[in-house]
Amino acid sequence: MKKLRKVLAMLLCMTLLVGCGANGAQSETGNVAQSSAVESIHESKVESGEESQTQEQSKAPESAQESEGQEPAESAEPESTEESKEPATDDVQDTNVNGEEEEMPEKFVALTFDDGPNTTIMVEILDILAEEDVKATFYLIGNNITFVTEDVVKRAYDEGHELGNHSQSHLQMDKMDEETLKQEIELVQKKVESLVGERPATFRPPYIAISQLMHDTIDLPFIVGVDSRDWDPTVTAQERYNNVIGGAQDGAIFLMHCFPGNTETVKILPAIIKELKAQGYGFATVSELFEMQGVTYEAHDGERYSVLSKQN
Numbered sequence: 001m002k003k004l005r006k007v008l009a010m011l012l013c014m015t016l017l018v019g020c021g022a023n024g025a026q027s028e029t030g031n032v033a034q035s036s037a038v039e040s041i042h043e044s045k046v047e048s049g050e051e052s053q054t055q056e057q058s059k060a061p062e063s064a065q066e067s068e069g070q071e072p073a074e075s076a077e078p079e080s081t082e083e084s085k086e087p088a089t090d091d092v093q094d095t096n097v098n099g100e101e102e103e104m105p106e107k108f109v110a111l112t113f114d115d116g117p118n119t120t121i122m123v124e125i126l127d128i129l130a131e132e133d134v135k136a137t138f139y140l141i142g143n144n145i146t147f148v149t150e151d152v153v154k155r156a157y158d159e160g161h162e163l164g165n166h167s168q169s170h171l172q173m174d175k176m177d178e179e180t181l182k183q184e185i186e187l188v189q190k191k192v193e194s195l196v197g198e199r200p201a202t203f204r205p206p207y208i209a210i211s212q213l214m215h216d217t218i219d220l221p222f223i224v225g226v227d228s229r230d231w232d233p234t235v236t237a238q239e240r241y242n243n244v245i246g247g248a249q250d251g252a253i254f255l256m257h258c259f260p261g262n263t264e265t266v267k268i269l270p271a272i273i274k275e276l277k278a279q280g281y282g283f284a285t286v287s288e289l290f291e292m293q294g295v296t297y298e299a300h301d302g303e304r305y306s307v308l309s310k311q312n
């Protein structure tokens, strides 16, 4: 009788254990389902937040003025990488004693990114540039340089990128008086200098809104550039790629953005860099490009630089 009780007790225990296990598994999957739902809600919130931010950007008159003369190129697709590799490498590569190919670019371009610094997209772009071993130029907004972002500014400088001036407030400057213009420039010059010990050497006007008074007052070269149109959230990654690759030529300065939420540019940047490399381009900062191409800037020269052609 005692034996039977023992056996019954054991059976009862086992049933309970199996039951527990099953319950446990069930509630776990329940939890998993719940948490992924939470994640997707979170994601869509983040996305819509980013979207409203980029839309705000696109309302700016930058759209009208920066698009001047920039037509999306139809010819260049990412698929063309393979085709274009051949002639490009013939042009620019030598073979050294070990039979290894050494790249010696004969033509250079400059990648530029406006509206930083920040701790999101600018950091992602710095990571890509480091991965690709490419130097670029960041046009910084003074108001964005804070104790939160100053490490990103220092990192960009330490990694060999150029820091340019994109004004203190990022307001349209073409209606500003002389005093305000001087402040807009000088505040950024001082902030950058205090962080990295060097003052920006080039200037990108916000929205490419330019007055004669700006030319007369600001003694930095005005950099415009070949527009990727990446300030417009409706312009796809592929179109951004086409705009850059279609506008590629020796001395071209490409205008792109690293404002928060600009994920399409992050997405396509590696492909852009790889294609430019495949076409035989080297990468320089804007100031380096001036030097390489033999373009001399005279203060208040009234020029707007987009492509720096080689000078004799």
Ligand SMILES: [Zn+2]
Residues within 6 Å of the ligand: 114, 115, 166, 170, 206, 207
């Ligand atoms: Zn800007």
